[in-house]
Amino acid sequence: MQRNIKTHTTIVAITLTLCLVGMVMTSSAFAQGCVNNGDGTLTDAKNRIMVRESCWPDNWESCMQVTSSLVIAGYSDWRVPSNDDYYALVKSPCLKEYPLNESGWTWSSTTDPHDDTYAYTINLKSPAAMPIEHKKDTNECIAIRKF
Structure with a gap:
């Protein structure tokens, strides 16, 4: 059970990181005009x-x-x-x-x-x-x- 929680936590952390990177890249494109x-x-x-x-x-x-x-x-x-x-x-x-x-x-x-x-x-x-x-x-x- 602990192994599943750890795996799930890792997946959530990676997904969140990718979303944040995407948001930063998108906002920099808007900032450049x-x-x-x-x-x-x-x-x-x-x-x-x-x-x-x-x-x-x-x-x-x-x-x-x-x-x-x-x-x-x-x-x-x-x-x-x-x-x-x-x-x-x-x-x-x-x-x-x-x-x-x-x-x-x-x-x-x-x-x-x-x-x-x-x-x-x-x-x-x-x-x-x-x-x-x-x-x-x-x-x-x-x-x-x-x-």
């Missing part, structure tokens, strides 16, 4: 966004196709951010680490409701208005996933 995962992605745990570490210039249609076929860090649910996603992305500490071209203009997956040959763009270096541009124009393409 943006974590470079070392696999080509950045994670903003607070806003629950994972961003591909690099962007590329492209037209809207190609940007949508390439992004939807990406498999990075074992995830295949990558997409171009919508206008709503940009509000979280603009607040993200990962934006400070994100490489953008000189202009900073990026595509949104949101199409102009009045003319489907146009889509919204946003300047991540100076986010304010979201102008529309023709989908054949070239802007930066960003891939994100939410979790």
